[in-house]
Amino acid sequence: MKNPFETPERAAFRETVRRFVETEVKPYADEWDEAGEIPWELHEKVGALGAFGFGVSEKYGGLGFDDCFMRAAVSEEFAQCGANGIPAAFGGRGISIGPLEKLASDDIKDAVLADIVAGRKGxxxxxxxxxxxxxxxxxxxxxxxxxxxxxxxxxxxxxxxxxxxxxxxxxxxxxxxxxxxxxxxxxxxxxxxxxxxxxxxxxxxxxxxxxxxxxxxxxxxxxxxxxxxxxGFIQIMHNFNYERLAMIAGALGMMKVCFDESVCWARERETFGRPMIKSQVIRHKLADMSAKIDRTEAYLNHICWQANEGEMPVAEICKGKFSATKALEFCASEAMQILGGAGYLRGNLVERVYREVKVQAIGGGSEEIMRDLAVRQMGL
Ligand SMILES: Cc1cc2nc3c(=O)[nH]c(=O)nc-3n(C[C@H](O)[C@H](O)[C@H](O)COP(=O)(O)OP(=O)(O)OC[C@H]3O[C@@H](n4cnc5c(N)ncnc54)[C@H](O)[C@@H]3O)c2cc1C
Missing domain, CATH: 2.40.110.10 (Butyryl-CoA Dehydrogenase, subunit A, domain 2)
Structure with a gap:
């Protein structure tokens, strides 16, 4: 879907992250998933991409600027590896760097921030x-x-x-x-x-x-x-906005995996004498998945634009999070149905996404809490 807020810088950044995920992460994702950890060098390589540097001064190795579209691109592109535990493995950094940069004393920042942003320390x-x-x-x-x-x-x-x-x-x-x-x-x-x-x-x-x-x-x-x-409470709540934004983008990335894998399988697989993609039932599933992806993406872009404008649209972020995790649940379930037994095999991309659905719906503010906070923010 065309993003009206795209710029050459954002497109180039996304492309760099995409290529990194394609070559440095995807081929090993299943192996790391099974091992229950990623090699520490990956933290440092991701640090070198600039992915931990949003809103952090260049003095500490940060980017010296913030951009929510680029933040979202990191989460979305990393989610393409299916196993979202991989970006989660450095996700602790993502939700603690902001408060450190903003609130820690200069002495603490001088002592630790550069190592964290570079991925040397967690x-x-x-x-x-x-x-x-x-x-x-x-x-x-x-x-x-x-x-x-x-x-x-x-x-x-x-x-x-x-x-x-x-x-x-x-x-x-x-x-x-x-x-x-x-x-x-x-x-x-x-x-x-x-x-x-x-x-x-x-x-x-x-x-x-x-x-x-x-x-x-x-x-x-x-x-x-x-x-x-x-x-501290206000700071915690403010920080949650960035975590939730990243989780919407992660859900979007995984939805796209579900869609792409479904299309690929439905084209290849023949049932009842023709490719599954010719079946109206399958086509309707793909249409529903695609519509949910488009809605999530458009809403996410709108939130990123507002956040970049200096507003923090809390109600929209909450609505964006629970609707994205519900959409992910739908897409993961439909993709699994389309792939059938093949999707159920451990290590398959769709199987890996399927087991990430619930943590997206609970972590960083559960679906119930997001609904509650959204209506409270709307003054209801
Ligand atoms: C893998 C993973 C990683 C995490 N990482 C971090 C981290 O790095 N740092 C950190 O601080 N936390 C982390 N969390 C915690 C996460 O933020 C919490 O799990 C989440 O906020 C929900 O809290 P809880 O699990 O204690 O559920 P509870 O607060 O006990 O709630 C249980 C369930 O009841 C629902 N519920 C609660 N109250 C109501 C109500 N009044 N009405 C209706 N439903 C309600 C909730 O939505 C939830 O589904 C992580 C969680 C997971 C699973």
Missing amino acids: SSLAITEPSGGSDVARLKTTAKRDGNHYVINGSKTFITGGMKSDYFVVGARTGEEGLAGISLFFVEKDTPGFSRTDIGRKMGWWASDTATLYFDDCRVPAENLMGDENL
């Missing part, structure tokens, strides 16, 4: 707790001021990249109950009182590690407070 965002992820305002982990330190106690779970990351952005309660008592902290993996365990096997995102983090009297210097005390 970073993760730790908000979700064992008691729940949807209701961020009720998080229980505490950070109590003690002289020149804060002492953090509590735990976080489902943290992407959590086993391999060196650095963490952690949400903790510094004040009253509710959203007005939450702050963000920078925590390093070697800080005494910090430990982590691997969550283990998951339905999808196989190549990405997911951890539970523990904070037992974990003392961090007071300058590790990121931004103003008790104003």
Whole structure:
């Protein structure tokens, strides 16, 4: 579908990412999926592409500018490898670099940001707790001021990249109950009182590690407070917008995989004496998939344009996320039906997409929470 916002720079950037995914990722995607990890060199190669540099100053190896169309292109093109656990494996960085750049002290940024942006070190965002992820305002982990330190106690779970990351952005309660008592902290993996365990096997995102983090009297210097005390909730919500935008784009990329694989198979496969693509039932499935892809793409482009204009269209992002994940669910299911038994074989592109559907619908704000937030943002 033609993108009215395309520019030569955006087209060239997308082409570079596409070629990278085609040659450096796709051929190994199934192998890495089965191994449950990606080689660390991939983090560095993706860093060299500039994919972690949006909104980050050139001083830290960033791009020195932001562009939501380019951000979306990275997520969409990486999703073409089917196994979305591969981009998720460096996704912890994607959701923690923004708060680090915006809120961390200059000393912390000077010490860590260049390594993170280059892919040499990993970073993760730790908000979700064992008691729940949807209701961020009720998080229980505490950070109590003690002289020149804060002492953090509590735990976080489902943290992407959590086993391999060196650095963490952690949400903790510094004040009253509710959203007005939450702050963000920078925590390093070697800080005494910090430990982590691997969550283990998951339905999808196989190549990405997911951890539970523990904070037992974990003392961090007071300058590790990121931004103003008790104003962390707003920052967390702002950051979610970029994560959700990336997840819409990832869903779009996977939908396109489903469509392309379906067309390819339906052309090749003969049933009842003719190629399946001649069957009206199959053609209708393809029409429905294509319409959902076009709608998602047009909506995503509109959101990117608004975000680039300096607006943060929260209601549209929420509506975009849940409608994209529902559309992905549809496309993955229809593609599996079109491929039949072949689609059900482990490692097949459609099989890999199928197992990524639910994490898109739950992570970064579930479909239910997205609907709720959308109507609240609409003043209802
Ligand atoms: C693979 C993976 C990676 C993740 N990575 C990270 C990460 O890096 N950092 C991080 O902080 N978090 C991460 N998460 C956590 C994710 O953001 C949460 O799973 C998500 O926000 C939902 O929280 P929950 O799982 O605790 O579900 P809950 O909040 O317990 O909710 C359970 C279910 O009930 C629904 N629900 C809740 N309340 C209502 C209601 N009032 N009405 C109707 N339905 C409701 C929710 O939509 C959800 O489907 C990750 C999760 C996964 C699965």
